[in-house]
Amino acid sequence: MMDKKTATIDSRPQTMNRPSSIVHRPSFVKATLAIVQKDLSAEFRSFELISAMLVFSLLVIIIFNFALELDIKVRESVTSGVLWTTFAFAGTLGLNRSMSVEKDRGCMDGLLLAPVDRSVIYFGKAISNLIFMLIVEVIVLPVYSMLYNVNLFRLDLLGVILLGSIGYAAVGTLLSTMSAQTRTREVLLPILLFPVAMPVLLASVKACNGLLTGAEFSEVLTPLNLLIVYDVIFIAIAFMVFDFVVEE
């Protein structure tokens, strides 16, 4: 049994009969919702993540407002660029924070020890990150509308922002899980994320710009299709590779 100096075990304690298992493997959906609810409860108590994202976003749009001397026509053409720059950088702040909460106190190990498929962790964290991004966007959009005098409350535009946010949260959650395991995670995440998320950011900017400038629907359709394809592909890739990402 042992490598050297093997000793026999002659003082084995009595083995009691363990009660029948109280564990019933939770369904994929229930376990995912447990993670989402845990993240929301913790965040709505501390507001550390949302407040950081929100303050950053508001500062960026205010700085752009002062920095750019804009007439009404130019405003519409720069709106999508300013908005997605804001969402992308604020999103990175949120992603970093969301994963460092799990890593710093070893909670990621706690999640990995649960008897569930590990993609549950990915989907739980991705949905939480998406909700945090959407909360910030819901507050930023009316402020932007007031400051820049641009109407952003159109269902088609909100749909594009939702699709773009899903893609960004999908790829961001996967990459923040990877970067969280390094010492330089705050620096590493944007370096990894922005090149990979470039298609989703470009497609979102193009689609939003097309809608705001009243372009033909066929012009908006191409970036919109790209967004949908990107979302589907990255969610599928993350589902397949997450187990390897968290493995030692």
Place this chain on the structure above:
Amino acid sequence: MIEVKKLVKRFGLKTILRGLNFSVEPGEFVALLGPNGAGKTTFLRILATLSRPSLGDVKIAGHHLPADAAQVRAKLGVVSHMPLLYPDLTAEENLRFYARMYGIGNMEARISEVLEMVGLENRRKDLVRTFSRGMQQRLAIGRAVIHDPEVMLFDEPYTGLDQDASEMLDEVLRSVAAEGRTVVMTSHDLARAEDLATRFDILSRGVITASATQKELKQTNLLAFYKQALAD
């Protein structure tokens, strides 16, 4: 209950575990002792399914690793020197979250039972960030036993605890072991390990170099046995 044969773990070119053999019978309390860098934590992380073995055979409660990792995880409780708790959730919210992740039926009754066991019933509504290190470690044990696991793994559970908190933890560990669980604990605290464990294995340079039961140590003491094992 635990059977490990010729376990090898490499990180890049560095070999941490070098063909380690180890077995634990049901109900045993094994203290895994050894110097820093011997591979104790790496070994425990492999048993906990948090790390993949490079080579070798690992079987826990009849399930092979890493193939049956999910089945093994349902039967494992792990406590490390980090609490694995969320500071912005209350004690009961933390336990409720883990109970949901383990799919525990009759969740609220089980949470109350566990909080009572670790002596935190009165602090159930308090945020974990307001807890002392000792209280967090007791709650961490509560988290680890919430699904009533057959096997418990403790990795340096006394790290950062003062004397009072360590004594409280002793009591909790004894109650965990008294329920017939199989326990493997790594520790540098030889006095505590001697008091709690029924078998002592010395892990050095990636292999188990010596092993003795509590009865065998009656003729000597654990410190002498430990020093002798490392000297050989």
